[in-house]
Amino acid sequence: MKFGVVMFPGSNCDLDSYHLVKDVLEEEALYLWHEDSLPGDIDCVILPGGFTYGDYLRPGAMARFSTIMKDIVDFASKGGLVIGICNGFQILVEAGLLPGALMRNKNLKFICDDVYIKVENNNTPFTAKCSEGEILKIPIAHNEGNYYASDDVIKDLEDNNQIIFKYSDIDGNITEDNNPNGSRYNIAGICNKEKNVLGMMPHPERVGEEILGSDDGLKIFNSILGYWREEDGANKV
């Protein structure tokens, strides 16, 4: 399977994503420059974390107009797998590939911490190797991870099972105390209606090996790999 990791000016989790794919999963990984077009043989695009364009104006607002994003929107609309992590999630909502917006954390602090997230839907290419309700320990590091969407949009997300991860405690209780940033309904990750585009604030690429304190992040990447293999990889877009 061939993963493409997009490098925008200001991305800083591109190396972590690349390392996980190349060295841990032992799959093909390719850096993609934001000014280039998307190669035709990429199976999954990773929009990594970081601070594209310095987060000026709003996180993700300018990256969304990078040359490669036009191709990625096209790729996604044809069913291609796209995962946006942290700043990547912010880019996806700015690009309109996912609904809602990510606002300043409620407590106005940059939060760098391990959190627990509960898998709300394991019937997606990104969570198929998780059990439903499974709790993953994955770090967050962000200033603007406060997920906001109007009531109508939240209802839509719920009706279509698009809410994939919620912040919880270690036992899976979803309470305000376990909500690090003020996100509506503790939302930590959502996907599009078709389930081929995922955005999440926590960083699974940072916890792919036991030596890093957890390998829970690997479950997400193994899910992608498993999905791709089962869905006859040769015929993917």
Add this chain to the structure above:
Amino acid sequence: MFKAVIKVMLKKGVLDPQGEAVQSSLSAMGYDEVKDVRIGKYMTLELDNESKNEAEKNVEEMCKRLLANPVIEDYEYEIVEVST
């Protein structure tokens, strides 16, 4: 030449933690009369458009596409002619 002055504010009802923090500081300073603070962005653009109409049309588009995020923000602008 035209100058556009653009104000971008979080929509009513959307939590503005920055505004809240500033309000609480003002209150700690003794300004109890301040009941609400909202913080937004102020931008000015210099535009080399032929007409005010054209400038307006383009600024509207710029606000919608980039300068504001319509999910959480409202915007307003004023365009004035300036001498070069």
